[in-house]
Amino acid sequence: MKDRMNDVIISGNNVDLTAGLREHVLAKMERLFSHESSIIRIRVELTYDETRAVAEQHVVRVLMEIKGNDIVITEASEDMYKSVDVIVDKLDRKLRRRARLGRVKRKQTHEVDIPAELPKVAVNE
Secondary structure: OOOOOEEEEEEEOOOOOHHHHHHHHHHHHHHHHHOOOOEEEEEEEEOOOOOOOOHHEEEHHHEEEEEEOEEEEEEOOOOOHHHHHHHHHHHHHHHHHHHHHHHHHHHHOOOOOOOOOOOOOOOOO
16 A cells, blocks of 8 residues: 555644644544545644634644545644544544445435336247
8 A cells, every 4th residue: 555644735824833743643644544545635724723712722624535525624622632633533433424324325226216108028938
């Protein structure tokens, strides 16, 4: 399997992207790549917003480009590392749910109703 860490784009808004924070985000995102092979790219935006309440100042927003509809999730908490951990758990649950629903829909067959009257075919024996 190729190294997928080049497919993670990390940006910071009012946040110093330290090596420790960058490594923490990459380590957590590695878990998502191991579950789902159809991920194209993950964009992670880390923001510090002073205008919010103290318990919601560290905001992490993730845009996951994936085959099908993209997934966008935002999480805010009092610690940036905690926000990253919670958002990865949310993304993991969303990916597992998406995979499970794909299997369920594929297995459910239904009768097709054709609105036109079709002529009967005579069988010669």
